[in-house]
Amino acid sequence: MASTKNNHVPLMKQKSLADDDLLKLEKMELSDDEDDFQYTNVDVLDDDDEEDEEDFQSVLRNLNKGPEIDATVDDKAPSPVQKNATAPSRTVPISTQVRPSVVDDFIRNFLIKISMPRTLDTFNTEWYELMAKGKLKEEDIGVVPDIYLRNQALDDQVKALRKQLDETKKITEKAKGTWDKFRHQRDVHKMHHQRVVQEKNILMDKIKKLRKNIASYEPLLAELRTKYEVAMKEKMLMRLERDRCIAKAEALEAQVRALEQKDSKSTGSKVSPSKSTMSGSKKKKVDTKIPAENGVNPNADKRFDSVQIKRVELVKAFQGHLNSIAAIAFHPKNPVIATVSDDETWKLWSMPNCELIMSGEGHRDWIAGIEFHPRGTHIATSSGDNTVKIWDFVSASCTLTLHDHAHPVWESAFHHEGDFLASCSMDHTCKLWDLATGKCRKTFRGHVDSVNSVCFQPYTVNICTGSGDKTISIWDIRSGLCVQTFYGHQNTCNSVAFSITGDTIASCDADGFIKLWDVRMVAERATIDGGQQPLNSVAFDKSGQVIAAASDDGMIKMCNAKTFEFVADLRGHDGPVQSVKFDPVGKYIASASSDCTFRLWT
Structure with a gap:
């Protein structure tokens, strides 16, 4: 690698670089076989997962093809030496030719790129001083050799690829996490569905058994219900009959008392009991006397608890x-x-x-x-x-x-x-x-x-x-x-x-x-x-x-x-x-x- 740099860099430049250690150039080669990114294996559960991962791999391949094409174009671009020599074997359009930079512009751009303003000022001072004294030769201040231009292009390409690689890594990690989450949710739903199906089958079996038991008890329940209704009806009829008998007894007692009072008042009457009985049997129903006065309300002075509405x-x-x-x-x-x-x-x-x-x-x-x-x-x-x-x-x-x-x-x-x-x-x-x-x-x-x-x-x-x-x-x-x-x-x-x-x-x-x-x-x-x-x-x-x-x-x-x-x-x-x-x-x-x-x- 050192011999390659000595063949293309002027002697004065070599000395300057050796003294100040301002610039270090290395030759790098890119190939399709080398790739710094280490892909991790992803567990695939079904065919849909394999198809999705194959699509992701195709995206990565398409991303890698772009820089390789640029490198191929740079390899085939004609150098200044080739243009000054005999005619090239093929014609290249003028729009694709790149004008080489002179040495001083190359160095200035490099120093500006890496933010070294003081070194740039020193370089400009010495450079113009030597030019004014005529100590710089034509061959020393010519265009920059192709190897430096190529190294710079490759360096830019490597940085772009690394940046793209970092972004791809982030996207891959995020996609992997999302995919693992979806697979976990799918497994949970499958398990829950299977459990629900099992519980449903168990409940269906229990319902069938309960229906059979209910069907067997229905005749007995109907018979018991009928007996209960008959018993309740007889019970209520007995209560009503009791109330009616009590009312009749009270009415008879009142009549007896009224008759006793009437007998006591009519002790001097000459009517015989037989005639009185006969006349009473022929009497028709008489109208009930309408009460002459209001009764006493027994609830007038009482206080009762009210209903709790809420x-x-x-x-x-x-x-x-x-x-x-x-x-x-x-x-x-x-x-x-x-x-x-x-x-x-x-x-x-x-x-x-x-x-x-x-x-x-x-x-x-x-x-x-x-x-x-x-x-x-x-x-x-x-x-x-x-x-x-x-x-x-x-x-x-x-x-x-x-x-x-x-x-x-x-x-x-x-x-x-x-x-x-x-x-x-x-x-x-x-x-x-x-x-x-x-x-x-x-x-x-x-x-x-x-x-x-x-x-x-x-x-x-x-x-x-x-x-x-x-x-x-x-x-x-x-x-x-x-x-x-x-x-x-x-x-x-x-x-x-x-x-x-x-x-x-x-x-x-x-x-x-x-x-x-x-x-x-x-x-x-x-x-x-x-x-x-x-x-x-x-x-x-x-x-x-x-x-x-x-x-x-x-x-x-x-x-x-x-x-x-x-x-x-x-x-x-x-x-x-x-x-x-x-x-x-x-x-x-x-x-x-x-x-x-x-x-x-x-």
Whole structure:
């Protein structure tokens, strides 16, 4: 290598380089066989990985071909010596010829390239000084030999290749990491899929076995269910029969006491016992005397715990009818609930399991209302066939039919003594019925639209009605006259209800508003917004502090009657809620809906 440099560098240049050690040139040869980059082996799991790695290798080969072509061109480029000699064997276009640099320019460019300004200044000073003295010969300051130019080109090429190699290494490492990550994720997904398939097969086998077991138990369960329903029905019938016997015994005792008093007063009578007996047997049923005064309300001075609205939860939902359930009612003493439906039937259910106890048929059209007798021995149903029917639990049959209304009957309500029944109808009237004779004793006229709801003021002789004419009226059953009228609703009044103390009326209308009325002051106490959907039914809890309203949006609106605020919604029904009631104990809330279900909440 040293001999090669001595053949091409002038003597003066050799001395300068030997003294200062400013420049060191080496000859380098590039070949296709040598490559400094060491490729690492990559594990391949499938054919797709091999194809991707082959593509990557082809990219590397294409990158290596570029510098090799440049080196080949440099090898074939004609040197200045060859151009001065005989004509070359082939013609090279002028645009591809490179003009050689003179020695001083070559040295200056080199010093500038490696950032040696002080050496450059020294060189320029000595160079121009020698030129001015004429000590530099023509052959010493000629063009730079080709070997130096070639070394410089090769050096630049090597640097470019190394830079390209470093970038390729970074790309390769990143691609390798990403590829390993993808392979790991693929293996994890394969393993997870296999586990899911195994678990699925196991679950399918278990489901098949469970279906076989259920099929084997179904006949036994059906038999047990039938026996249980029969036993529950007999149990409830026995309770009802007991209540009826107790009521009869009380009535007989009252009659005995009345007879004893009558006998004591008529001791001086000359009528013989035989004649008196005969005359008594020929007597017809006499009308029951309407109470002359209001009774004493036993709940007036009592305080009951209110329902915790925010803690109310659904206990059970049961589909009890084939059509919309229009009304629901609680038994006054026993854990029994009654429902009526548009399928023209009424049914009794046990609580809280909602087992069917009894059902009745007899109406010729939909049934809109149901009410229990205060002693719990009968129920009254009002229907679209213009009648009200009284049903006896023991015989499970209709004992009395009241049919003086000219249009469908919406609701009915018993007097607290159980001798009278009030009913409201679409014929704009409300009627008072004597249950002993089955006669209509009073007809209350005054509303100019359908009377949609009726209820007795607790332990009084007053009834309250809500009408489609947007008014609420209180009537005295003794005189048949309207005592008070409340105005304030802007749409049809659908339901009215008294608090247990009898001093407050709650009413709801088709605009979604609940209004509270003060009976003593004959004034509106508050208005509660229950939403934009119509409200169909309203009820007080036992404490009188909570109001529940059934809405057409499928929810039950719970409100505070003391602060007059809406508190919460009870959600669960899939259709409009038609009726809502609190049980006498204050533990449950019952609701009936057009989705053919009734629900218990606690």
